[in-house]
Structure formats: C-alpha cells, structure tokens
Amino acid sequence: MMINVNGLQFTIGLNGVLGPRGAGKTRLLQQIVTERANDVRLMKLVLYVTDDLHNFHNFTLTETLAYAAGAAGIAPADVPVHIEAVLTRMHLMRYAHLHVFELTNCLRVQTLLAKALLANPAVLLLDGLLHHLNESECMHIGYLLSKIATDRVVVLAGDVNETVEGLFDTVCLLHPDKTAVHVATNTAYAWVEGKVWEYVAAECPQASEGRMLTVLKQAEDGAVYVREVATQEPCAEVSQVTPTLRDAYLWWAAQREPIL
Numbered sequence: 152m153m154i155n156v157n158g159l160q161f162t163i164g165l166n167g168v169l170g171p172r173g174a175g176k177t178r179l180l181q182q183i184v185t186e187r188a189n190d191v192r193l194m195k196l197v198l199y200v201t202d203d204l205h206n207f208h209n210f211t212l213t214e215t216l217a218y219a220a221g222a223a224g225i226a227p228a229d230v231p232v233h234i235e236a237v238l239t240r241m242h243l244m245r246y247a248h249l250h251v252f253e254l255t256n257c258l259r260v261q262t263l264l265a266k267a268l269l270a271n272p273a274v275l276l277l278d279g280l281l282h283h284l285n286e287s288e289c290m291h292i293g294y295l296l297s298k299i300a301t302d303r304v305v306v307l308a309g310d311v312n313e314t315v316e317g318l319f320d321t322v323c324l325l326h327p328d329k330t331a332v333h334v335a336t337n338t339a340y341a342w343v344e345g346k347v348w349e350y351v352a353a354e355c356p357q358a359s360e361g362r363m364l365t366v367l368k369q370a371e372d373g374a375v376y377v378r379e380v381a382t383q384e385p386c387a388e389v390s391q392v393t394p395t396l397r398d399a400y401l402w403w404a405a406q407r408e409p410i411l
Contacts, residue, residue: 152196152273152304156183159323159333161274165293165300167315167336168308169400170325176308179325180276183306198272200263201279204251212238212254212262213247216269223270237265241295257288264295274304281313293318314396322396326404339399347398349378350389363401 154161156179168176184199207215213234220230238244241261246254254262260280267275277296281289293315296305300320307315323333355375356364363380370376379385380398 154183154274154304154306156186157331159331161304161306161321161323161333163300163302163304164320165297165315165318166304166306167319167322167396168306168325169311169314169322169396171310171327174325174327175331176325177278179323179331180278180306180308183274183276196273197276198267198270198274199276199278200267202259202263202282204259204263207251209250209252211248211250212243215251215262216266219266219269225269233269237268240268240298241265256283257291260284260292261295264292264299268299272303275299275306277305277307279309279313280307281309281315284313289313289315290318311397311400316395319396322399324400324403329404332403336396339396339403340394343380343394343398343402345391346380346382346402347378347392347394348381348385348389349376349392350386351375352377352386356385363398363405365397365401 152163159179161183168179170176180199184197187197204215207218210218216234216237217230220233221227225233235244238247241264243258243261243265246258249258251259251262263280281292284292296307296315297318299305307319317336319336321333322336322339323331324339325331351370352375354373356362356377356379362385365378368376378392378398380394380402
C-alpha cells in the first residue's frame with residue numbers, strides 16, 4: 152500500500168514526519184484522513200491516533216482494550232483472545248490490571264498502540280505520541296513500531312527532538328518557510344556525514360548564517376559544550392561525531408537552495 156498526499160509518498164514501513172510546532176505535521180496527517188473520508192473502504196484502513204486516553208482515566212488497561220475491541224467490531228466471544236494478543240505484542244501483560252491514570256507516559260503510548268492494533272489498520276497515523284518521553288523511552292516505542300510497520304504504513308509525526316534514530320525507513324521534513332521533502336533516512340544522514348562536531352568553548356559561540364549550533368550543557372566554570380553542524384572543523388580542539396536526524400534537519404532547514 153502507498154499513501155500519496157501533497158506529492159509526498161508514504162509506503163509500508165516506519166515513516167517519520169519531523170518539524171517544529173506550526174510546521175504542519177498534524178495538518179498533513181489529518182489531510183491523509185480527510186482525503187479518504189469519502190471512501191468507506193479506504194477510511195476503515197486508516198487510523199489516526201493521538202493521546203486520546205482521557206476518557207479512560209478510571210478504566211483498567213483491560214477494560215480500555217475491551218471497549219476498543221467492541222468499537223472495532225470484534226465479536227464478544229473473540230475479545231479476550233484479541234486483547235491478550237495485543238497486550239503480549241505491546242509488552243503490557245503484567246500491567247493489564249492497572250488503571251490508565253496509574254500508567255507511566257511510556258506505558259500510555261504502548262496502550263494507545265495496543266488499542267489501535269485491535270482495529271488492524273493498514274495505515275497507522277501517530278501524532279505527537281513521543282512528546283513526553285525521554286530518549287530511551289522513545290527508542291523503546293520505536294522498536295515496537297518497527298515491528299508493527301513490517302506489514303503496514305506507519306507514520307509517526309513529532310518534533311525534531313522526538314526521533315527514533317536508526318529506525319525510520321523514511322523521513323519527511325517540514326518547515327514553515329520551506330517546501331517539504333521526503334527521503335530515505337539514510338539519505339538524510341548522508342547530508343551531514345562528516346559535518347557534525349562537538350567541542351568545549353569558553354563561552355557560547357555567536358550564532359551566524361551557516362552556523363547550526365546546539366549548546367549541550369554548561370559547566371560550572373562557565374564553559375559550554377557545543378554541538379555544531381559545519382562543513383569544516385569549527386575550532387582547533389574538536390571531535391567529529393555521528394550525525395542524528397536533528398542534525399540533518401538543521402542542515403536542511405538552513406540551506407537556501409534545495410539539497411536534493
């Protein structure tokens with residue numbers, strides 16, 4: 152299956168949509184849904200998911216999934232089997248008795264994914280699900296999604312800091328002032344291969360055109376640890392480091408001309 156919207160093509164696998172707030176991530180996912188709303192057959196194949204567990208605050212995880220199973224049209228006699236299957240797939244069996252309000256942010260996301268899988272969608276659109284997760288939790292969810300995406304189109308939208316490094320098959324980059332691009336993830340990494348540096352500076356470097364800087368942290372003596380994307384070594388004592396999708400995004404966003 153392939154989804155085509157605004158000239159952007161999403162195929163089977165884990166597809167990332169990255170951009171800052173206001174770049175149009177939610178609008179893009181909702182457009183995918185809207186364009187299929189007039190075709191009942193296609194609409195049933197597409198599922199749009201946000202953090203929509205508020206109405207299940209006082210339900211247990213099992214009760215939440217039972218409700219979702221009924222909404223998905225699963226026969227009552229088959230509900231327990233389907234619930235056990237998605238609990239197992241999302242590593243949730245030992246939490247099945249907990250109420251939604253007792254779940255950590257990461258477990259809430261796993262529950263949302265389990266709930267979505269009961270509908271068995273061919274296209275799964277996930278909007279901002281990694282927002283409250285730390286790096287290791289993002290990667291945990293990413294590994295689960297990579298398994299889900301082996302036989303369906305999964306599109307995960309989030310901020311440029313909410314990535315699952317090495318797990319996206321493709322990445323769509325959005326920016327308020329640029330035309331969107333959608334490329335294989337390896338292509339995005341290749342843009343900044345050999346261009347990412349980390350170093351210690353006595354003070355925060357001045358931002359200027361062509362300099363893509365991130366202050367990692369500040370030491371007690373006032374020195375700052377800096378990460379910079381640049382074509383040449385930015386200073387004498389510097390280490391070249393492995394690029395991330397955030398580095399690739401910063402590089403792409405700073406280019407005046409298309410880099411494809």
